Amino acid sequence: MKANRLIAIDDLDAEDLQLVLDTAEVMDEISARRIKKVPTLRGRTVCNLFLEDSTRTRLSFDIAAKRLSADVMNFSAKGSSVSKGESFKDTALTLDAMGVDAVVIRSGSSGAPLQLTRHLDVPILNAGDGWHQHPTQALLDLYTMRSHFGHLEGLTVTICGDIIHSRVARSEIEALTLAGARVRLVAPDTLLPTDLSAWTEVGDVEVVTDLDDALADADVLYLLRVQRERMHRAFFPSSREYARLYGVDARRLAALPEHAIVMHPGPMNRGVEITPDVADSPRALITDQVNNGIAVRMACLYLLIAGSELDDDRAAAARSRPATAEVSP
Amino acid sequence: MTRLLDADDIRRALRRLAHEIVEANHGADDLVLMGVQTRGVPLAERLAANIEAIEGQAVPYGPLDVTLYRDDVASRPVRALNDTRFPVDVNAITVVIVDDVLFTGRTIRAAMDAILDVGRPDAIRLVTLIDRGHRELPIRADHVGKNLPTALAERITVRLAEIDDVDEVVLEAVAGDGVADGARSASGSGVRA
Secondary structure (H helix, E strand, O other), X not given: OOOOOEOOHHHXXXXXXXXXXXXXXXXXXXXXOOOXXXXXOOOOEEEEEEOOOOOHHHHHHHHHHHHOOOEEEEXXXXXXXXXXXXXXXXXXXXXXXXXXXXXXXXXXXXXHHHHHHHHOOOOEEEEEEOOOEOHHHHHHHHHHHHHHHOOOOOOEEEEEOOOOOOHHHHHHHHHHHHOOOEEEEEOOHHHOOXXXXXXXXXXXXXXXXXXXXXXXXXXXXXXXXXXXXXXXXOOOOOHHHHHHHHOEOHHHHHHOOOOOEEEOOOOOOEOOOEOHHHHOOOOEOHHHHHHHHHHHHHHHHHHHHOOOOOOHHHHHHHHHOOOOOOOOO | OEEEEOHHHHHHHHHHHHHHHHHHHOXXXXXXXXXXXXXXXHHHHHHHHHHHHHHOOOOOEEEEOOHHHOOOOOOOOOOOOOOOOOOOOOOOOEEEEEEEEEOOOHHHHHHHHHHHHHOOOXXXXXXXXXXXXXXXXXXXXXXXXXXXXXXOOEEEEEEOHHHHOOOEEEEEEOOOHHHHHHHHHHOOOOOOX
8 A cells, every 4th residue: 555644535546445445355354253353463552542522433443453453542532631731742742652553543623633643653544533534434435335336436426414514525525536436415505615626626526406306316325414513603494404405214215216325424313314214224324334444444554554664765755745734625 | 497397297296286185184075275365276276176076076165365464564565465265164174275385384374373263173284386495483284296495595486377377386596685575575485585
C-alpha cells in the first residue's frame, strides 16, 4: 500500500482502495474461525485516542487490533489529563514518548488527526473528525456493497439526509467516486453544502431534490443520521416533516428496485430518517455494516502497521509533506 | 542460469511424491493437502489429482496463505494477502503442507502455526518439490521431490504452468545484496532475505 496514513479518503488511490477491500476479505475469514486471532501485530501497540463519544467505531477498532494480536491502549478525554486541560500537542508528545506504533483518533474537531501527524511519525488512522471525514466508515460501507453486489463500479448510490454535518457522507462520496460508482445526494437545501463542485467535477455526483425521484433506479439507499447535536439552529421545521419528506418507510422501501439495499452508518434515529420496520427488514444491511467494520479495520491496521519498520524513505516523505488541511466542501 | 528440472522431471517427481504420501498415510482417507501460496497451491492440486489416479479416491486440497503468521511482518514490505481455505475440518486428520522450495524453514513454521490455529490435526506432514538446504529452524520435509544443495548466493526458481506458463526449476546466481530481497519476493522462493 502506498498510503502511510488514513486521514481522508484522498490518502488512498484506486489501487490502495482495492487492496484494503481485498485484504478485508481475508480478515473476514479469520473472524469466522473458532480462534479469531492471528499473531501478525504481536508486540505492537495501537493507541485508541477517543476525544469524542463513540460506541461502534471504538469497539470495532479495539477488537480489530486485538484480533491482530496488537496491544491496545484506550485513551479517552474523560478520565485523562485532557480533562485537566492538557494541550493536544502535549497529549501527542506523550503518546510518542510511550512508543506507540499507530494511533486511531476520533475527535470533534475537524483536522485533529492531521495535527497529530505533525507530532507523531507513526501511522494515524482517522476514526472520525468533526465534519471532515470518517474514512473507515466509508471503506466498510464499500466493502458491504461489494460483498452484496460483487462489484462497485456502475452502482447507483443515493445518499439521503444531513449531508452538511456528515463526515460519513464526505468520505462516502469520495470513496464511491474513487470506486467508479454513481452518487446522488438527497437533502433539504439547508442540509446541503453550498458548493458541491469538488465532488461534482471529479465524480458522477448529482443532487436530487425529491427523494421519491431518486428511488426507482437506486442500487443502494444510504441514509444519514440527523445530527441533532451539531444543529444549533433550525435546519428544518420539525422531525415529523423531515420524516415525511426524507424518512424511509415501507412505502419508499417498496419503491426501490427489488435488488436494492438500505444502509445506515448508525446510530439510527428510528422514526426520523428510518422507520423501525425498514430498519429491521432483511433488505437493511445495517448489522452487516457493523460486522464488516471489524474486518475492514483489521485490514487498515495491518496494511498501515506491517512493514512500517522497513520504509524509512516513505516515513521521511510523509514528514516533508505540507501539513495543510485538505478540506472538502 | 541452469535448468535443473524440466516438465517431465516435475511430473515424475509429483507422481512419486503422491505414491509416498498414500503409502505413509495407508491410503487416501483422513487426509488434506494444503498448498502454501502461491506455487504450493497448484502443486497441491496436482498431487491430489495424482493421488486420485492412484487410489481412485478424491483428496481434499486448499490454499494456505501464511503472511499473517510470518516472523518478519515488520521488516518486509506489506504484501497483498491471498486466500486461505481449509476444505475440511482439520481435527483428527493428517494435514500435508505442500510447498515448492524448502529453504530456511520459516515459511513452514508459519504454516504450522496457521494450521494449529484452526484445529488439532493428528499429524502435520511436509512435502516439498525442492529442498535446497540452509535451514534456520529444526524442520525437515517428510517427502522431497529433489534435493538440490545450493550456495546462499544462488537462487532457485520454480515455475509452474498454472502461474508461469511453463514447468521448470532453474538455478541462477544472484549478484550483489540489493538484488536478493526483490528476487525473493518476486519468485517462488529464492535467497535469504
